[in-house]
Amino acid sequence: MKKYKYILIAFALILLSIFWANEIWTGWVRHYEIFAKWMKSSKVHYYPWYLWxxxxxxxxPLMNRFFEKNIKIIKNATHELTHMITGMIFLQRIKSIYAEEQGTGVVWLYGNNFTHLLTDLAPYCFPIYTFPLLGLRCLCLPTLYPVIDVIIGLTAGLHIICFKEQTSSQQSDINKHPIWFSFIYIISVWLFDIALITLSYLPKLNIFLSFKLMAIDFWHVITAIFA
Known part of the structure; x- marks a missing residue:
């Protein structure tokens, strides 16, 4: 990909990051308002989802400490699986995939420069287990929310540790693109992840409605700019 394309995409990502950050702020303000109402009146229903x-x-992290060898295999498999899943989402053809216990692995994909960019950086910012579980949560009875939320928390812990340990300028996925660009992209998607999860836990919302809400908010921003 040519340098000017990286610059244009990075500029768009920075603007999007500002938007994601505003969505995060809006979501947490709303959560705080609900909590404040619950503190004032016992009649207000409040579910402390964040505790679960x-x-x-x-x-x-405790599992990671005491079962380090087994968890290492899971982390490496998650990395390569993320490449594969995002490749399938963006209609890339998979040539081969393998992962090794030593922490190495590779996925060969056929696609264009832009889809390669998305699949290259996905393992450092795309929580492939957390988002599907948030979708599954929509089908659960409220009495099961603590169970599914603990599991979601487990997957979030896995992804956070993977992101922390694997995100490095030494990674071939990252340094095959300009390093400054790779980190702008990763941080932008992190903010998107946080915004989507934060809004998903608001009353009467879920991951699908939250994505729709963010899309509507983004459209309002665009139309306001060009009005």
């Missing part, structure tokens, strides 16, 4: 997510998020 935190519980799962704490459990996984």
């Amino acid at each position: 997510l935190l519980a799962g998020g704490i459990i996984f």
Whole structure:
């Protein structure tokens, strides 16, 4: 990909990052307002979802510490699986895939420069387990929310550790593109992930409605700019 294309995409990502950050702020303000109403009146229903997510998020690092060898295989397999899944999403043809215990692996894909960019950087910012589970949560009874939220927290803990350990300028996926661009892209998608998860836990929303809400908000911003 030519340098000017990286610059244009990076500029768009920076603008999107500002939008994602605003969505995160809006979501947490709304969560705080609900919490404040619950503190003032016992009649207001409040579900402390973040405590269950935190519980799962704490459990996984402990598992990572005591079952390091097994978890290492899972982390490496997750990395390569993310390449494969995002490649399939963007209609790339998969040539081969393998992952090794030592922490190495590779996925060969056929596609254009732009789809390669998306699949190259996906393992550093796309939570392939967390988002599907948030979709599954829509089908659960409220009594099962603590169980599914702990599991979601576990997957979030896995992805956070994977992102932390694997994101490096030494990674071939990252340095095959300009390193400054790769990190702008990764941070932008991180903000998108946080915004989508934050909004998904608002009352009467889920991951699908949250994505729709963010799309509508983005459209309102665009129309306001060009009005």
